Amino acid sequence: MAIDIKVPQLPESVADATVATWHVKPGDKVSRDQNLVDIETDKVVLEVVAPEDGVLGEIIADEGATVGADEVIGKLEKGDGADSSDDKSDDNGDDKSDKKDKKDKKEDKKEDKKADEKSSSKSDDKSEKKSSKSGSGEKHEVKVPQLPESVADATISAWHVKAGDKVSRDQNLVDIETDKVVLEVVAPADGVLAEIKQEEGATVGADDVIGIVEAGGEGAASSSSSKSDADTSDQDKDDSSDDSDSEVAGPAVRRLLAEHNLKAGDVKGTGKGGRVTKEDVEKHVKEGGKKEAPAAAKSESSAPAAGDRDQKRVPMTRLRKTIAKRLLEAKNATAMLTTFNEVNMKPIMDLRKKYKDEFEKRHDTRLGFMGFYVKAVTEALKRFPEVNASIDGDDIVYHNYFDISIAVSTPRGLVTPVLRDSDKMSIADIENGIRDLALKGRDGKLTMDDMQGGNFTITNGGVFGSLLSTPILNPPQSAILGMHKIQDRPMAVDGKVEILPMMYLALSYDHRIVDGKESVGFLVTIKELLEDPQRLLLDI
DSSP states (O other), X not given: OEEEEEOOOOOTTOOOEEEEEEXXXXXXXXXXXXXXXXXXXXXXXXXXXXXXXXXXXXXXXXXXXXXXTTOEEEEEEETTHXXXXXXXXXXXXXXXXXXXXXXXXXXXXXXXXXXXXXXXXXXXXXXXXXXXXXXXXXXXEEEOOOXXXXXXXXXXXXXXXXXXXXXXXXXXEEEEEOSSOEEEEEOSSSEEXXXXXXXXXXXXXXXXXXXXXXXXXXXXXXXXXXXXXHHHHTGGGTTSXXXXXXXXXXXXXXXXXXXXXXXXXXXXXXXXXXXXXXXXXXXXXXXXXXXXXXXXXXXXXXXXXXXXXXXXXXXXXXXXXXXXXXXXXXXXXXXXXXXXXEEEOHHHHHHHHHHXXXXXXXXXXXXXXXXXXXXXXXXXXXXXXXTTEEEETTEEEEOSSOOEEEOEEETTEEEOOEEOXXXXXXXXXXXXXXXXXXXHXXXXXXXXXXXXXXXXXXXXXXXXXXXXXXXXXXXXXXXXXXXXXXXXEEEEETTEEEEEEEEEEEEEEETTTSOHHHHHHHHHHHHHHHHSTHHHHHTO
16 A cells, blocks of 8 residues: 655745655665655654664655645555565566656666667666675665764765765765864775765754764675666767766756756766766856857947846855855944954064074974964953853853964865964974965865864964955954054154054954953053064063
């Protein structure tokens, strides 16, 4: 007897939802409460589970379909429906077997494309399924690791292996991208990647199952050989069927291709292994549109119309979207104010010039300005605990440790990894620590631990030529210090005009927790310590 699989009740004010991902296909055995399909709304992703043990008989609403509450999206065959379906698949004359084989052909993609070998392909599919069921060994779930603090979800960035590939324990299988870091997910055991449950571009949460690794080597051998045979036989047909589209494009991309009456073969893929991404499709459509524009423009006028001007639209990355969201939240949720001062950098520049070669030889790192900046900030935080505090609800939390966030520019955007326990570090330790964080940021190797926490932020726009700025707070921190370009300026010294290397300092702070007196005193302390760096070394 068939049981209806229905869309659950949707959240309040949500009229419909989208079928995001089916985790099983028709003919698969399922267990009671096993997740069958994800239903996505604009607020949440709902899991629809199997009401009974049995076999998934039919999928009524495919991925991408719009559905409403209580709508039937599939059928489940109860009890020994799996056995009866297997028996029927052995009978080549059965109509239900033919239907099942047709669905299997779509799922198995490349194995069933030879029309003149239909019957042999059926038997090959059958034997392959039996070998995979009886096959090699224990199945291990590949899960999303724990995400950084305050990060709710992540995106599948790139799979480095494909289903059927042999993998080794601790081999990197897939990169998971959050708005803070890129995480590597490794194989839990030696074996074969049996299944990819979440394709590139999918949004996932902590502990979500994104793939299955089957332990042992037999499954890998049979799977790899069957796939290589299928690939060899289909090289001349890659652009002739829907199956080739599904091989080089995920569900979301296939829907976008269908909207524009395109096939994956029409679009040049820039993803891993030539996969077609949404950006590739959008770029292809735009370029196609631009080809017709010049003729129309020429016929009417040599001057282009306002609507025909060349432009490029690129979707925001997750990091850029999060940066935009957090910066706007900081402006709207804090009483932010900025105070300024300026500092004579000549004493530090003279000290660097005198000792930089000896310092680099001894500590194997350059003597830069950041070591002095961090030292001065740490000392000022000791003297003004309000700046080293944060608001938590109706409480003020005073931090008795000194973790400094350092703004680092990376190819993915601006990030703020944390330098821990700066009060226990020498200038050489600070320079080495900042260099390591900058290199990890450049190479995309920053970890969750590198990004979490931080009581105060230093950003140095001077390296890009910024003369003066008003930095935005990094909540829940209560202050951020902006350093700027060092520039020679005429200054009055003891009644005389001297040309000195000067730098503006900008301290943005949350006026809810830091008063004007403390903020100005904090900034003046930093100015005095930088203008007399010996005090930093003597701790006075």
